[in-house]
Amino acid sequence: MADQIPLRPVRSAASRKRAAYYSAAGRGPGAERPSRSLLEDEYARLDEMPLMMSEEGCENDEGDYHTLPRAGAARRRRRPERALCGGWQSLCSSCCEWLINVCQRKRELSARTVWLGRPEKCEEKHPRNIIKNQKYNVFTFIPGVLYEQFKFFLNLYFLVVSCSQFVPALKIGYLYTYWAPLGFVLAVTITREAIDEFRRFQRDKEVNSQLYSKLTVRGKVQVKSSDIQVGDLIVVEKNQRIPSDMVFLRTSEKAGSCFIRTDQLDGETDWKLRVAASCTQRLPALGDLFSISAYVHAQKPQLDIHSFEGTFTRDDSDPPVHESLSIENTLWASTVVASGTVIGVVIYTGKETRSVLNTSNPNNKVGLLDLELNQLTKALFVALVALSVVMVTLQGFVGPWYRNLFRFLLLFSYIIPISLRVNLDMGKAAYGWMVMRDESIPGTVVRTSTIPEELGRLVYLLTDKTGTLTRNEMVFKRLHLGTVSYGTDTMDEIQGHVRASCPQVALVQWTESVGLTLVSRDLASVQLRTPSGQVLTYSLLQTFPFTSESKRMGVIVRDESTAEITFYMKGADVAMSSIVQYNDWLEEECGNMAREGLRTLVVAKRALTEEQYQDFESRYTQAKLSVHDRTLKVAAVVESLEREMQLLCVTGVEDRLQADVRPTLEMLRNAGIKIWMLTGDKLETATCIAKSSHLVSRTQDTHVFRPVSSRGEAHLELNAFRRKQDCALVISGDSLEVCLRYYEHELMELACQCPAVVCCRCSPTQKARIVTLLQTHTRRRTCAIGDGGNDVSMIQAADCGIGIEGKEGKAASLAADFSITQFAHLGRLLMVHGRRSYKRSAALGQFVMHRGLLISTMQAVFSSVFYFASVPLYQGFLMVGYATVYTMFPVFSLVLDQDVKPEVAMLYPELYKDLTKGRSLSFKTFLVWVLISIYQGGVLMYGALVLFESEFVHVVAISFTALILTELLMVALTIRTWHWLMVVAEFLSLGCYVASLAFLNEYFDVAFITSAAFAWKVSAVTLLSCLPLYVVKYLKRKLSPPSYSKLMS
DSSP, X not given: OOTTSOOOOOXXXXXXXXXXXXXXXXXXXXXXXXXXXXXXXXXXXXXXXXXXXXXXXXXXXXGGOOOOOOHHHHHHHHOGXXXXXXXXXXXXXXXXXXHXXXXXXXXXXXXXXXXXXXXXXXXXXXXXXXXXXXXXXXXXXXXXXXXXXXXXXXHHHHHHHHHHTTSGGGOOSOTHHHHHHHHHHHHHHHHHHHHHHHHHHHHHHHHHTOEEEEEETTEEEEXXXXXXXXXXXXXXXXXXXXXXXXXXXEESXXXXXXXXXXXXXXXXXXXXXXXXXXXXXXXXXXXXXXXXXXXXXXXXXXXXXXXXXXXXXXXXXXXXXXXXXXXXXXXXXXXXXXXXOEEEEEEEOGGGSHHHHTSOOOOOOOXXXXXXXXXXXXXHHHHHHHHHHHHHHHHTSOSSHHHHHHXXXXXXXXXXXXXXXXXXXXXXXXXXXXXXXXXXXXXXXXXXXXXXXXXXXXXXXXXXXXXXXXXXXXXXXXXXXXXXXXXXXXXXXXXXXXXXXXXXXGGHHHHHHTTOEEEEEOSSEEEEEOTTSXXXXXXXXXXXXXXXXXXXXXXXXXXXXXXXXXEEEEEOXXXXXXXXXXXXXXXXXXXXXXXXXXXXXXXXXXXXXXXXXXXXXXXXXHXXXXXXXXXXXXXXXXXXXXXXXXXXXEEEEEEEEOTTHHHXXXXXXXXXXXXEEEOSSOHHHHHHHHHHTTSXXXXXXXEEOOOOOSHHHHHHHHHHHHTOOSOEEEEXXXXXXXXXXXXXXXXXXXXXXXXXXXXXXXXXXXXXXXXXXXXXXXXXXXXXXXXXXXXXXXXXXXXXXXXXXXXXXXXXXXXXXXXXXXXXXXXHXXXXXXXXXXXXXHHHHHHHHHHHHHHHHHHHHHHHHTTTOOOOSSOTXXXXXXXXXXXXXXHHGGGGOOSSOHHHHHHOTHHHHGGGGTTTSSHHHHHHHHHHHHHHHHHHHHXXXXXXXXXXXXXXXXXXXXXXXXXXHHHHHHOXXXXXXXXXXXXXXXXXXXXXXXXXXXXXXXXXXXXXXXXXXXXXHHHHHHHHXXXXXXXXXXXXXXXXXXXXX
């Protein structure tokens, strides 16, 4: 796949220091720490090795190593001209960033001590507990919007031109001919931004104004979410959003625990169990929280949403009570209480909460088409200056030549049409309206109206899994008991085997359907009812939750009727295969289920004697009290039980896909879009969904990137990946982080060549970073789609963000540029609306530039004939009318044009692939329009000069009328599919011009324009300017038809 790509490590002192630190840290307390010089020598030796070593040793294999330039260097050489462009913009950006850094210095984050119910005892100030999605405030709105507008060369140019009209020596015409179009553009932009900003303000105000109960010495008081402080004791009811990061102190549940929904934080829909601090849960009454002297020592704010280290201390008892706090004692902001009422002490607020730290600030997105048009306007400006210099040179630099130079710059300023921004902005609004009116994709909302063309230029699609590709609906499909396998059609036969398959919470609904019902479950016991009506009671002695490292979870229970102690465990087949006793069917059956796209769980048990359990319990309790390496010691004790377990069964569960996910993904692949799945779920689940959704085809190999934690491991694993040919990549977030630290360029080059990539166990910030890396390394347009709060950062980082409004709430939908109701709607949104928007805007933009080039060419010919005089050809209302009522409606009607019908675009997604090459708008197509403009402008002006007889006003009448007719005929030439509104626009514009002739006595001779001579002269000039182009278009379609022409027939 990528034998030509060299894999070289990133060599930097910082990287070597990091690697040395991590390597030394992993050696254990008794190991001797190597010297810094030895470590640097070791990594220097590693730098010299090619990433094509054998896995057994570190010997050079020169035959497999190719020395090619580094990708980064190649990219730096790719476009050296970038350094010369946009100098003023870079300067402005640098100044603004400096001012922002000076005004908003980031406070150093540190650990904190929080006293219960005493916010006044906090030693330092903490941020307000507010959610803010607004881009501006009252003072920065106008400057910010103006900066966003005038950072584009087109708008800045017209601001300078308009301001020049206040100088008498440079004044060409009426002020309104320059300021009216510019003012209209700014008014539309400011109004649109104001409406969007007001909507964001309303959404933020609604969240920040939510009321919560705060515990005080005098009882409960109602406070707004924005008024909550660190140290406050907050009461959160069932189904209420948690307003800030808190430590869990008490609950109304007798078991001392509650469940929370974290789908808006990590994307996982299963409920999480949280346990109250035992010291405060045991207090007799709620008011006793103020009668004790206690505090929480919390680590500094972190990005990691899956871990927490803290200590609860009660110092008014003898001896003081110390209780270790972990992730199970926390209640993070943006999660929802699913059971009972909880009381917590606030430890982080506002921008220091986990949810805000994992959310990136929204950027002002600019479409690729706008950037390309900005480059073309710069080219037009160069042509404008060159033409003006030529005119002054041919004039002989006589008199005040510099003043003449500026006057020529103003005369030819229509080369760069300000109406371009007006037409494109109105076109974008029209595209958004069409998308929301499309009955085939009901419920679709366009939230960002500035980038609809981006939907037609996408190369990479980054999608979430849970709730985006899947419905979050688990369906039990298969049960294998070793000697016999059961499917959904034979469930009635297995009621007698149910008890052997173990009471799994994940399969509660299925067990109930076959007769085994869960009666009750708390932290201490579980009760089951058998088909015969007997109630079985089990005491829960120990529970071992699932971790991404162990890939399994377990429970130790005691049967109250027999006093038997049993250790049950379930987990992924890769983790369980080495734990269970020898068998000859586990690997084969797990492979069969995985090929069907099922999520497999292996279930096993081990009987324990009372002595064995007591020995385990003492070692387990001692390990949990360890201060250092607590996690490793606890895992070692649990692993001592995981030996020679009896294999019970293998279950296969299907995570049901969204409707039409498979055909939609196939359509997107055929359209040339590469699809990456980024999920916070575990590797096995992500791989199963990738296969069942056909994100990875069944015939395609999958390379699972082994876990790596050091530079050397990443080095070897990249070698193994490099040898694979045309395979999908599956990599975990931890391994990805290590590889990006040392081999960023090389990993991205290899991953971008894969047909599909699956990244599992990704944090929200990692998702956003992957999007940014793709944009940096490929220079291609990216799209991110998700449905949960954990997808917001990814959606905002992508060039085009799409949110799905589903079971995980509206966070992603509200933050996205486009909102849809199901994944299947993405196909039509891209194939039809994205393709149309791009092709229409490309045609509209080039036609508007053609309109400006045409009249500027006529001005140049006129000035050349009349001794290079800097005198305008058309003045006053003629110029304003030409850019508005005379030609605007037909030109704007190009937003209704289409080359193929929507059904054809959906049936042949290969048509979309051509758009990514940018052939609809390029310097080649632009040059064609320039040549057309020069030809037509020359014909119109010279024709009028040749045919006029005595009065100069006749030249104006003939040339201007022919100009209007030529523009209307050129619109008809450009259109591929006629719409009735296009016909109306053509005749309406022509009617407006004919009607206005009666009022334009200042510019036209009424007697002449009503004569037959005027009619045939105008007809002759117009025919000569347009007929050759119609002939050329006809011959081109016959000899070199476009790709869609056959589909049209």
